[in-house]
Amino acid sequence: MTSDDLLAAARATAVDQRGLISAQQCAQLGLSSDWLTSLVRRGQWQRVTRGVYDTTPGQVDRVVDPTAWRLRSVWLSLLAYGPDAIAVGGCALAMHGVWGLPIDLTPEAALPRAHYARCRDGIRLRRFDNGMTTTVVDGRRVATMDYALAQAIPEMARETAICVLDSALHLGLLRRSELRRVRHLVRGRRGAKRTHPWWALVDGRAQSPIETRARLIYHDVGLPPDTLQLPLLGARGQIVGYGDLAWRRPWGGWLVVEMDGSEYHSGPAALFRDRARQNEAVATGEVTMIRYTGSDLWRPEEMVSTVRSLLRAGPLAA
Numbered sequence: 248m249t250s251d252d253l254l255a256a257a258r259a260t261a262v263d264q265r266g267l268i269s270a271q272q273c274a275q276l277g278l279s280s281d282w283l284t285s286l287v288r289r290g291q292w293q294r295v296t297r298g299v300y301d302t303t304p305g306q307v308d309r310v311v312d313p314t315a316w317r318l319r320s321v322w323l324s325l326l327a328y329g330p331d332a333i334a335v336g337g338c339a340l341a342m343h344g345v346w347g348l349p350i351d352l353t354p355e356a357a358l359p360r361a362h363y364a365r366c367r368d369g370i371r372l373r374r375f376d377n378g379m380t381t382t383v384v385d386g387r388r389v390a391t392m393d394y395a396l397a398q399a400i401p402e403m404a405r406e407t408a409i410c411v412l413d414s415a416l417h418l419g420l421l422r423r424s425e426l427r428r429v430r431h432l433v434r435g436r437r438g439a440k441r442t443h444p445w446w447a448l449v450d451g452r453a454q455s456p457i458e459t460r461a462r463l464i465y466h467d468v469g470l471p472p473d474t475l476q477l478p479l480l481g482a483r484g485q486i487v488g489y490g491d492l493a494w495r496r497p498w499g500g501w502l503v504v505e506m507d508g509s510e511y512h513s514g515p516a517a518l519f520r521d522r523a524r525q526n527e528a529v530a531t532g533e534v535t536m537i538r539y540t541g542s543d544l545w546r547p548e549e550m551v552s553t554v555r556s557l558l559r560a561g562p563l564a565a
Contacts (some may be wrong), residue, residue, distance in 0.1 A: 253277055253381045258283065258302055265319040266303035267295065269272040296368040299326045309350055317352045319343045323379065324354035325387055327370050332356040333381055333388040335373050335400070342384040343420055347410030347456035357390075366421075373398070392421050396429045397413035400445075401438030404522060409448050410459045416451025452476050457506045457541045458491050465492070470554060477501060479534060490536070494558060500533040500558050507540050 255305050256276050262266040273283060283300060286292040293304035309316040321338040341348055355371035356366065357379075366372050376398070380391045390398065392415060400408045405534045412429075415421040421429070430446055433439045448466065453459040454473040465471055477493035478486045502532035535557060543550060 253282075261302040264322040264326065265315055266301055266307060267319060267322045267326055268300055268302055269329075270298040270300070271329070272326075273300070277367060295298040295323060296327050299323060313350045316350060317348055320352040320354040324356040324370050327354070327367070328356050328358060328364060328372065331358055332362075332385075333359065333375075333390060335376075335379075336389045336395060336398040339391075340388045340399055340415075340419040342387070343392055343395065343415075344418065345411055345420065346418070347407060349407060386436065393425060393432060396421070397432030397436070400429070401433055401436045401442055401468050405441075405445055406460055406463055408442065409445055409463065410453075412445075412449045413451055413459045414456065416449065417453060419506065445541035451477060454491070455506065457507045457508050457544060460544050461504065461506050461539065461550065462492060464544070464550060465554065468551050470494075470551065472504070477503060479503070490534070494554065496535070500535070502554065503534055503536045504554065505536060505538045507538055536557040 253276060255272060257268055257278060260272055260276070271281065274280075283292070287294050287300070288302070291302075293301040295301050307315050307319060318341055321334055321341050324338055325332045325334060325432075333339075333356060334499055336355050337348055337352050338355050341352060353371055354369065357373040357375045359375055364372055376394060377392045377528070379387045382391050383389070389395070389409065395413065396412070399411070412421075412426070416423060416426075426446065426449065433442060447465065450459075450462070453462065454476070458475075462472060462475070472492040473495050474493050475491065477490040479488045479490055481487040490501070491502040493508050494502045495503055536551060537557070539550060
């Protein structure tokens with residue numbers, strides 16, 4: 248094979264690993280250590296940690312593509328500790344496709360047998376849980392959902408933990424009946440005690456992390472919504488959409504808060520669809536609707552005061 252062929256083969260391998268490749272994989276393809284050193288010196292590749300290289304340095308933006316950024320952390324941990332490494336905790340959750348994880352995910356993995364490896368370069372090597380079950384995702388071993396959640400939840404902030412649990416239920420990655428097992432697996436772990444009040448707040452109807460975070464804002468001030476995903480009816484009684492968070496108005500009908508995330512509500516087509524849906528539902532007189540985005544979560548007082556005032560105002564003001 249020519250040098251171009253070897254580099255093409257390496258890049259093809261790295262594509263499925265979010266741009267990362269291990270020295271072991273390079274050796275199997277026929278790329279020598281001297282060649283790797285040369286690629287790094289020329290700035291074509293970047294050494295991330297011992298035995299792991301970035302074939303696309305600077306090309307993944309944590310803000311533009313947070314999912315890819317998280318998965319780079321996952322692959323970094325797996326490649327750093329070799330083919331036997333198992334994705335655990337938050338990294339396993341990212342591989343399963345859970346929403347709501349922090350953008351800057353701590354790389355972490357476990358090894359199935361006794362070992363002498365240590366944490367290094369910000370990569371965490373976890374102790375292998377007794378009885379931990381695993382599954383295969385994208386060709387690599389990862390902790391099953393129950394163990395991954397049990398490992399991750401006690402180490403998360405409350406809002407993040409509930410977002411993650413909500414999304415696991417909503418996506419069908421976890422059944423409601425399985426929450427008890429996850430909670431059982433959490434027991435005895437550091438940080439488990441503070442999670443006790445969280446479990447009652449988990450609700451799989453949330454369709455995005457910002458919906459969960461908004462719900463928690465209202466819950467914490469004693470103003471929890473009466474329902475989630477309220478069916479919105481048009482003039483002919485047909486369902487034209489669903490309202491994210493909804494409160495019964497004292498004089499009848501509903502006050503609805505819509506949380507617009509960029510993934511689902513950006514672009515002209517989405518904006519037109521949302522506007523048409525809102526106009527048709529509001530035209531019936533049964534719904535008062537207000538809309539927020541993720542940036543509004545940084546101003547919770549405004550969100551709370553608006554809902555309170557609209558619920559108190561009366562039918563003419565609404």
